Amino acid sequence: MIVNVQDALASKDIRELTEEKIIIETKNLNFYYVPDVPALKDINIRIPQKKVTAFIGPSGCGKSTLLRCFNRMNDLVPGSFVEGEVIIEGQNIYQDGLRLEKLRNKVGMVFQKSNPFPMSIWENVAFGPRVNGISNKSTLEEMVESALNQADLWREVKDRLEESALDLSGGQQQRLCIARALANKPDIILMDEPASALDPISTGKIEETIEELKNNYSIVIVTHNMQQAARVSDYTAFMMIGEMVEFNDTKRLFTNPEQKLTEEYITGRFG
Amino acid sequence: MADRISYFRQKGDPYILLTSLGLVISLGMVAFMIWLILSKGLGFFWPSDLIQVNLKNGNSHLGELRARETAYIAEQEKEQIQLKIGNREILGRDFIWIDQANIQSESWPDDAVTFERLENGNFYGFIQSLHVGEETLTGESATLFRKCQVYQDSARNLRENILDMENDLTNLIEPLTRLHREISLLKIEWGNLSDQDKKELEKLEMRAAELQEQLTPRYEELSAELQALITRNRGIFVSVKAATGQIQEIQLSRVVRFYRPNRMNILAKSGTYIAKLWEFLTAKPRESNTEGGVFPAIFGTVMMVMLMSIAVVPFGVLAALYLNEYARQGKIIRLIRLSVNNLAGVPSIVFGIFGLGFFIYMVGGTIDQILFSDTLPEPTFGTGGILWASLTLALLTLPVVVVATEEGILAVPKANKEGALALGSTKWQMIRKIVLPNAMPGILTGLILAISRGAGEVAPLMITGVVKLAPSLPLDSAFPFLHLDRKFMHLGFHIYDVGFQSPNVEAAKPMVYATALLLILIVLALNLLAIYLRNRLRKKYKSSVF
Numbered sequence: 001m002i003v004n005v006q007d008a009l010a011s012k013d014i015r016e017l018t019e020e021k022i023i024i025e026t027k028n029l030n031f032y033y034v035p036d037v038p039a040l041k042d043i044n045i046r047i048p049q050k051k052v053t054a055f056i057g058p059s060g061c062g063k064s065t066l067l068r069c070f071n072r073m074n075d076l077v078p079g080s081f082v083e084g085e086v087i088i089e090g091q092n093i094y095q096d097g098l099r100l101e102k103l104r105n106k107v108g109m110v111f112q113k114s115n116p117f118p119m120s121i122w123e124n125v126a127f128g129p130r131v132n133g134i135s136n137k138s139t140l141e142e143m144v145e146s147a148l149n150q151a152d153l154w155r156e157v158k159d160r161l162e163e164s165a166l167d168l169s170g171g172q173q174q175r176l177c178i179a180r181a182l183a184n185k186p187d188i189i190l191m192d193e194p195a196s197a198l199d200p201i202s203t204g205k206i207e208e209t210i211e212e213l214k215n216n217y218s219i220v221i222v223t224h225n226m227q228q229a230a231r232v233s234d235y236t237a238f239m240m241i242g243e244m245v246e247f248n249d250t251k252r253l254f255t256n257p258e259q260k261l262t263e264e265y266i267t268g269r270f271g
Numbered sequence: 272m273a274d275r276i277s278y279f280r281q282k283g284d285p286y287i288l289l290t291s292l293g294l295v296i297s298l299g300m301v302a303f304m305i306w307l308i309l310s311k312g313l314g315f316f317w318p319s320d321l322i323q324v325n326l327k328n329g330n331s332h333l334g335e336l337r338a339r340e341t342a343y344i345a346e347q348e349k350e351q352i353q354l355k356i357g358n359r360e361i362l363g364r365d366f367i368w369i370d371q372a373n374i375q376s377e378s379w380p381d382d383a384v385t386f387e388r389l390e391n392g393n394f395y396g397f398i399q400s401l402h403v404g405e406e407t408l409t410g411e412s413a414t415l416f417r418k419c420q421v422y423q424d425s426a427r428n429l430r431e432n433i434l435d436m437e438n439d440l441t442n443l444i445e446p447l448t449r450l451h452r453e454i455s456l457l458k459i460e461w462g463n464l465s466d467q468d469k470k471e472l473e474k475l476e477m478r479a480a481e482l483q484e485q486l487t488p489r490y491e492e493l494s495a496e497l498q499a500l501i502t503r504n505r506g507i508f509v510s511v512k513a514a515t516g517q518i519q520e521i522q523l524s525r526v527v528r529f530y531r532p533n534r535m536n537i538l539a540k541s542g543t544y545i546a547k548l549w550e551f552l553t554a555k556p557r558e559s560n561t562e563g564g565v566f567p568a569i570f571g572t573v574m575m576v577m578l579m580s581i582a583v584v585p586f587g588v589l590a591a592l593y594l595n596e597y598a599r600q601g602k603i604i605r606l607i608r609l610s611v612n613n614l615a616g617v618p619s620i621v622f623g624i625f626g627l628g629f630f631i632y633m634v635g636g637t638i639d640q641i642l643f644s645d646t647l648p649e650p651t652f653g654t655g656g657i658l659w660a661s662l663t664l665a666l667l668t669l670p671v672v673v674v675a676t677e678e679g680i681l682a683v684p685k686a687n688k689e690g691a692l693a694l695g696s697t698k699w700q701m702i703r704k705i706v707l708p709n710a711m712p713g714i715l716t717g718l719i720l721a722i723s724r725g726a727g728e729v730a731p732l733m734i735t736g737v738v739k740l741a742p743s744l745p746l747d748s749a750f751p752f753l754h755l756d757r758k759f760m761h762l763g764f765h766i767y768d769v770g771f772q773s774p775n776v777e778a779a780k781p782m783v784y785a786t787a788l789l790l791i792l793i794v795l796a797l798n799l800l801a802i803y804l805r806n807r808l809r810k811k812y813k814s815s816v817f
Contacts, residue, residue, distance in 0.1 A: 015539070053337075071693060073689065076692070078599070078688065093450040101695045101696065101697055102695070104692065104693055104694065104695040105694075105695035108693070108694070109685060111689065111690065113686055113687070113695075115684065115686035115690040117687055117690065117691070117704075117705060118687075118708075118709065127694055127696075127704070128694040128695060128696075131691075131694065131695060131696035131697070131704070132696075177690070180690075180694065181693075183696060203599070216472055222542070234528065253464060
């Protein structure tokens, strides 16, 4: 069927989430991989603190791109550039002179495919604190234990911290990556389809972990899986072709979407 | 039928056959080469039996049988044998061909002795008598032979004493020699000397005279002792009768070893074989490299390869890191990468010329002017040496290391690099902790390839510091221990020199094969060392710790 995106967007009415404390705010954000072809078009979104916010949308809609704007991982793509502002905790992260390491220390990221480093479990988790200048052994021990605990992994690995991280199972590896991000004590955790490569049981565990983490962290998660978004998130943004179609609290978006496009997507009429 | 032929062609059986044939031919050639080198090289040390050939014209020859073959001379078939007859001072040549038709009889005399001498090659003959000072010992050949063995030991000790004493003597007058050198240098520039310099010169001359007076008594004492030792040593010799009838006196101290091959059993021969092999590996060469050992060449080869590795790996790795991690990928980088790859195909002699022009004349010349101006015009670094040769080879092998390191870097998963950056590490931290450890096997693969290429290279060395006979090793006990300016010997060049520049090519032929075998083994050993290192590192970086 043919979807008329332009019509749907004409009546764009993204609810402002004024009652929550906002941690990430974008202002007229445009992103280009190549000049003149925006991958993100005029994104205005306010992401609340200590909640789980999910980005859903069909492949190539720009949800991962948007996520990667929040810790400037897109800077690694040669030739890409950004217009507009991304304000995290009151500071525009695209302003000149910002230290990327500090930003990424504060905004952790978990990738689609688990990427443990080829070193021991302990060293994987201690990597972030170490590169950020912490070298006191006992401080590191504490940080590693607390991070692994938060990622619900400590029980499983506490006796084998010196073993290679590559010997862990897929689900454990992904939780190790979460622990690794947590060890930096970030405010925000970005998750780029963290469970898409895992079996249902491991996925369930990851979702439980997310549930626990949201008490202390603001989480932004990109997912292909609408059920997952409905299960874990408090707010959901639906994106299409680089545009924010609808941003709403999750229950409302899935039960009573304001946009026709959203409705068509979540009922499976396209996507 | 036509159908079957076309199916046969579709299936490509002839091509499969062709591919296997190609493999068999290449492997066969390699196996043949190794067999040839092994058989010709290892046989060199085996003590051969001595044959005595009596000719119809009454002459006779004693020697090692080297070959029997059929020659065609004036369209006539002739059976010939080749003998190594040694006895250079009598016969003037080491090898002769004898026509089978001229031979009266052949025998393998028990008492024939092979003398391996420090000079003039082998001597084959029969011991007549042993002389020690005024004494002359004769008698039954077996006891005489045993006595000779006893006296050879003492003669050898005596000779060592003489060498030590000669050294002492040189050391004693060394300060005086240095003074004379300074004086003569000053005198050369007489016209340009200021008054002050002239005064200095006078002072030096006075000091030289003083020193000479001081040293003379000790010097004369030592020389007298030395002379006495030399005379005593000269008194210990054997008279050996050659098969041709002449009697030759051979000083025992100038004999490396002597044996009666025809009386030796396999065990005794093996002992001699091992002794000769050991000499080959550990001794200095003699007789313009055709005899003795190749130790200085082994040492030079290994040391040069190590210096080369030390130079090439850091530069190659840094260059590859910059190319892959820091440089903006684009046309210029592509061009640079292409040039680096093509550098690997430049003929090695071109690198040699560059080494001569840049390292030796420019860099070395400048170093000499700044640091060693007192010894000019005699160059220190401004001439070929092991440092310049190693650097030239490092340049030659640089592309190999760069390419292999780049491959190693590209093999590091992008996810790991992004992961490290997302954790707030700087790019340099990411490179040091993620990229370099994971690229290490690639880097070591580059090192292995560089060693293989560098260790066998000869052409560029010939103009950057290899010599046929180096007076001293580049590493010794004299301060500063590592003498990077010294010229050195190299197995590859040794093969060329012995095989093609030697005055006695026929005698040196087995030496060429033995040296070639050794070169192969050393390259193999160096490679195995690097492979071992790589495997260890692989394990290490697989499991933990950086």
